[in-house]
Amino acid sequence: MSKPLISALAQFAAATAGRNMTKTAYVAVGVGVLSMVLLTDNRANEARGWVNGLLWVCLVYFVFEWLIRLRHMARQGRLSLYMSSSAGIVDAIGALAVPLALVLGVEPKTAWLLSVLWVLKVVPGIPGLRQLRRVLVLESGPLVSVLVIFLMVIFLASVAEYFLERDVQPQTFGSVPAALWWAVVTLTTTGYGDVVPVTPLGRLVAALVMISGLGVFGLWTGILATGFAAETRRDNFLKTWESVSKVPFFAALGPAAIADVTHMLRTMELPARTLVIRKGTQGDCMYFIAAGEVEVDLPGKKVQLGEGAFFGEMALLGNNKRGANVSTTKVSRLLVLDLVDFRVLMARHPDLAETIDAEAKRRALENT
Numbered sequence: 036m037s038k039p040l041i042s043a044l045a046q047f048a049a050a051t052a053g054r055n056m057t058k059t060a061y062v063a064v065g066v067g068v069l070s071m072v073l074l075t076d077n078r079a080n081e082a083r084g085w086v087n088g089l090l091w092v093c094l095v096y097f098v099f100e101w102l103i104r105l106r107h108m109a110r111q112g113r114l115s116l117y118m119s120s121s122a123g124i125v126d127a128i129g130a131l132a133v134p135l136a137l138v139l140g141v142e143p144k145t146a147w148l149l150s151v152l153w154v155l156k157v158v159p160g161i162p163g164l165r166q167l168r169r170v171l172v173l174e175s176g177p178l179v180s181v182l183v184i185f186l187m188v189i190f191l192a193s194v195a196e197y198f199l200e201r202d203v204q205p206q207t208f209g210s211v212p213a214a215l216w217w218a219v220v221t222l223t224t225t226g227y228g229d230v231v232p233v234t235p236l237g238r239l240v241a242a243l244v245m246i247s248g249l250g251v252f253g254l255w256t257g258i259l260a261t262g263f264a265a266e267t268r269r270d271n272f273l274k275t276w277e278s279v280s281k282v283p284f285f286a287a288l289g290p291a292a293i294a295d296v297t298h299m300l301r302t303m304e305l306p307a308r309t310l311v312i313r314k315g316t317q318g319d320c321m322y323f324i325a326a327g328e329v330e331v332d333l334p335g336k337k338v339q340l341g342e343g344a345f346f347g348e349m350a351l352l353g354n355n356k357r358g359a360n361v362s363t364t365k366v367s368r369l370l371v372l373d374l375v376d377f378r379v380l381m382a383r384h385p386d387l388a389e390t391i392d393a394e395a396k397r398r399a400l401e402n403t
């Protein structure tokens with residue numbers, strides 16, 4: 036093998052070994068699945084050679100990727116952990132499913148259908164998947180309750196329709212299982228229209244089932260949306276909590292007071308050289324620096340404020356007008372306290388109020 040090829044392979048192996056999905060892997064999944072779809076379409080018969088070639092290239096890529104990961108994990112002593120993990124199982128399926136089917140004599144066009152399983156490889160890389168899993172676990176109670184209601188309505192409705200329609204339409208409502216098909220199609224509001232009740236009472240039941248369908252899906256959507264919102268709030272709270280507890284100004288407070296303060300603050304991530312406060316504008320919040328640095332642009336001098344410092348308090352305590360431009364000098368994380376919460380905080384924690392007040396007075400004196 037030539038040297039450049041060996042070094043390219045080594046580079047590829049290093050990039051592939053520890054990571055779930057590389058950019059090349061995403062491309063391979065896309066090309067592979069698209070080729071499989073083309074293989075099933077007779078209009079693409081002329082390009083069959085190319086499509087087959089692409090499928091084989093993708094398969095070789097996934098086999099190679101799997102072998103590299105197996106070797107990497109074996110070297111790290113984590114082979115069994117990897118093989119039993121979801122990523123390991125998906126990698127093994129991606130590498131072995133099609134070859135096994137071909138070896139077992141399955142017709143190639145059918146065997147290549149298994150390449151649809153390659154899409155599973157992108158699952159671990161989906162952002163927010165952990166959040167979705169947490170929402171499903173936390174909200175499993177209400178979700179299951181709605182599922183039970185869903186099944187109940189399906190069974191009650193299908194038995195009712197069987198009773199009401201069987202004599203008029205023995206072909207379509209001749210048994211409860213046949214009526215079940217109608218109930219699922221109706222309750223999910225799909226409405227193929229292949230099976231339709233014709234008796235007045237049958238239609239009344241159908242109307243009730245359709246309305247129940249809307250209710251059931253509305254409930255599911257509501258439960259998931261509330262779950263996601265709560266999860267995002269929890270994530271934000273934890274992030275803000277971490278930042279708040281690092282600011283020395285708040286460190287003296289007990290855990291209960293820190294939690295109280297955390298509810299009032301929101302986090303803001305800013306790049307370097309971003310104007311945070313413009314001189315002369317109305318002040319409606321103050322800031323604490325959780326990370327990074329800002330520069331206060333005063334007449335004749337510039338003052339740098341680092342981690343743990345606060346700014347923007349003077350407008351809230353004085354005439355509401357900002358006294359100077361303030362911008363970030365580095366990537367910074369600021370905790371923002373809005374005016375309403377500023378007042379609540381000052382009332383609840385007089386010691387903090389005193390510190391902020393004293394610093395504002397000192398700054399005002401320094402600026403005169």
Ligand SMILES: Nc1ncnc2c1ncn2[C@@H]1O[C@@H]2COP(=O)(O)O[C@H]2[C@H]1O
Nearest residue numbers: 331338346347348349350357358359398
């Ligand atoms: N001398 C100073 N040293 C540090 N910070 C200052 C000084 N003067 C003003 N600031 C800050 O710059 C902010 C500009 O907006 P505010 O006037 O709301 O609040 C001001 C203070 O927080």
